[in-house]
Amino acid sequence: MKRGKSTVDPAPPSTLFLFGAHGDLVKRLLMPALYNLARDGLLDTDLHIVGVDHNQVSDQEFADRLHDFILEQARAKDPEGAEKAIDPKVWATLAERISYITGDFTDDETYQTIGRKIQDTGIGNAVFYLATSPRFFREVSRRLGKAGLLYEKPQAYRRVVVEKPFGSDLPSAEGLNHDLLQDMSEAQIYRIDHYLGKETVQNIMVSRFSNGIFEAFWNNHYIDHVQITAAETVGVEGRGNFYDSIGALRDMVPNHLFQLLAMVAMEPPAAFGADAVRGEKAKVIGAIRPWTRQEALANSVRAQYAAGNGQPGYLEEPKVDPASQTETYVALKVMVDNWRWVGVPFYLRTGKRLAVRDTEIAICFKQAPYAQFRDTEVARLKPNYLTIQIQPNEGIFFDLQAKRPGPALVMEDVKLGFAYKDYFQMAPSTGYETLIYDCLTGDQTLFQRADNIENGWRAVQPFIDAWAEAGEVHAYPAGSEGPEAADQLLARDGRKWHSLR
Ligand code: BG6
Numbered sequence: 001m002k003r004g005k006s007t008v009d010p011a012p013p014s015t016l017f018l019f020g021a022h023g024d025l026v027k028r029l030l031m032p033a034l035y036n037l038a039r040d041g042l043l044d045t046d047l048h049i050v051g052v053d054h055n056q057v058s059d060q061e062f063a064d065r066l067h068d069f070i071l072e073q074a075r076a077k078d079p080e081g082a083e084k085a086i087d088p089k090v091w092a093t094l095a096e097r098i099s100y101i102t103g104d105f106t107d108d109e110t111y112q113t114i115g116r117k118i119q120d121t122g123i124g125n126a127v128f129y130l131a132t133s134p135r136f137f138r139e140v141s142r143r144l145g146k147a148g149l150l151y152e153k154p155q156a157y158r159r160v161v162v163e164k165p166f167g168s169d170l171p172s173a174e175g176l177n178h179d180l181l182q183d184m185s186e187a188q189i190y191r192i193d194h195y196l197g198k199e200t201v202q203n204i205m206v207s208r209f210s211n212g213i214f215e216a217f218w219n220n221h222y223i224d225h226v227q228i229t230a231a232e233t234v235g236v237e238g239r240g241n242f243y244d245s246i247g248a249l250r251d252m253v254p255n256h257l258f259q260l261l262a263m264v265a266m267e268p269p270a271a272f273g274a275d276a277v278r279g280e281k282a283k284v285i286g287a288i289r290p291w292t293r294q295e296a297l298a299n300s301v302r303a304q305y306a307a308g309n310g311q312p313g314y315l316e317e318p319k320v321d322p323a324s325q326t327e328t329y330v331a332l333k334v335m336v337d338n339w340r341w342v343g344v345p346f347y348l349r350t351g352k353r354l355a356v357r358d359t360e361i362a363i364c365f366k367q368a369p370y371a372q373f374r375d376t377e378v379a380r381l382k383p384n385y386l387t388i389q390i391q392p393n394e395g396i397f398f399d400l401q402a403k404r405p406g407p408a409l410v411m412e413d414v415k416l417g418f419a420y421k422d423y424f425q426m427a428p429s430t431g432y433e434t435l436i437y438d439c440l441t442g443d444q445t446l447f448q449r450a451d452n453i454e455n456g457w458r459a460v461q462p463f464i465d466a467w468a469e470a471g472e473v474h475a476y477p478a479g480s481e482g483p484e485a486a487d488q489l490l491a492r493d494g495r496k497w498h499s500l501r
Helices: 024-039 059-077 088-095 108-121 134-146 170-183 199-210 212-217 240-244 247-265 274-286 293-298 432-441 450-469 484-491
Strands: 014-019 047-053 098-102 126-130 158-162 189-191 223-231 300-306 329-335 345-351 358-365 385-391 395-403 411-419 473-477
Touching: 014 024, 014 108, 014 432, 024 059, 024 088, 024 432, 047 108, 059 088, 059 098, 098 108, 108 134, 126 134, 134 158, 134 170, 170 450, 189 450, 199 212, 199 247, 199 385, 223 247, 240 247, 247 274, 247 300, 247 329, 247 345, 247 358, 247 450, 274 450, 293 300, 293 450, 300 450, 300 484, 329 450, 329 484, 345 484, 473 484
Parallel strands: 014 047, 014 126, 047 098, 126 158, 158 189, 223 345, 300 473
Antiparallel strands: 223 358, 300 329, 329 345, 358 385, 385 395, 395 411
16 A cells, blocks of 8 residues: 555565575565565566575575465465465566575675675665564674665665564663664664554554544543454464563564554544654654553553463473463553543553454443433443454444334344455455565555654563563463453453453
8 A cells, every 4th residue: 555545556676685585474474475466566577586594595496485385375275276376477477586695694795795686686776674583683784784785876775674573672672773773764764563564454544534423532532441452362383482582562562552552542644654654653652651660560461371272381382481481461551641542541452372363452432321221121331332353354343232123122232334355355465565565665654663663662661670570470271361360450440351252
């Protein structure tokens, strides 16, 4: 999507260097996304894709591996339809321009080879995509800078895409920003949060600001509280090593959940451009109240999954320390201290091995007065929820109360809804298509600016600090809706979680 434009042209010629070419991200997400862009005619025929990694493989072997992996993935999803997943003509034009550089990220020679590659293609534009372990982010950007590869000229942009995790707390994120900015300008840095590539996440902004009706009640006069949930059924998926040093808070909150919060809570930007949108996001994330350590403890719950539903507990997962205290679930209450949201709690929760996969934002409206219903069978009127369903069952749904037909006054829950599948045919996509396209065309709207990242870490830092000193790690059975302590976090305020099922 080109912000504010309803049609798009193919991205300009460029060379895309994929550092960490043998990693999971490249084969599982980036290459399928590049294929989808090529299929949709959104790549220039002069887009060159160059894998960079330490393994010794030829250009052809590298391209073949990527091809086979896309096919394998498609087969896993749909054994019969897999052959149609790759159009041989589209693949052939893409494969012609795939090559590979064997190189050590810490060796200047690698960067000399990259420089020569750019000269050989005769295309000035280049994107350096850091799909590597975070420990190489600085190293690669420093050496790119030293080799003069980040120097921009007309018709020769130089952009660096930095994957998640961007730091592991506020000081490390500030440090990384500082170091990257030694070698390039903010306009050259594309910090990825893949949630922003999701259609349903982009649609929050479009729905809010293109439908005048929402603005009238989008504030603390009508909204009681907001719940943001990212529930996953998967466990740590073979990433025990990485996850055990990170945990649910760092993995999901300052990035994905805060991006959802920002989309729902930001003020209307003056335009759908990178500066305006990211400026509003920085403001709203910056308005999250910094809890004291004690408040942070009182307003958070962390937990770890135990065995349940035939699935092993977290501590039995491969490459996880059997005595680990790392949380796989977190529930938080945060307050946004600005005029629109003062007094409206935002409850956030995310966890692995929960009962269902469900990423949603549930906006709970204030209770209607009860007076007219005193003599009816209604035990308690339910509040209205507007639910923005990010995945799966993408759509927007509104829960209402209605009178069941008949002589008695009996209330029933009903739903108004817009489901994507009823209106749009969505071509298979990974969410990375938009982000890669935007980077190639120079649109930073859906990428995190330095201040967005730092404000996110600033808001979670009190939880990190408080948990380092105190606080219990609760347990929840795999396959459940999370720990009881998370229910109490809301019950204490007289509220309940929107059911996951
Ligand atoms: C990643 C996290 O950033 O997001 C994973 O590292 C998590 O732990 C994933 O599973 C969730 O993404 P999605 O798109 O499946 O909601």
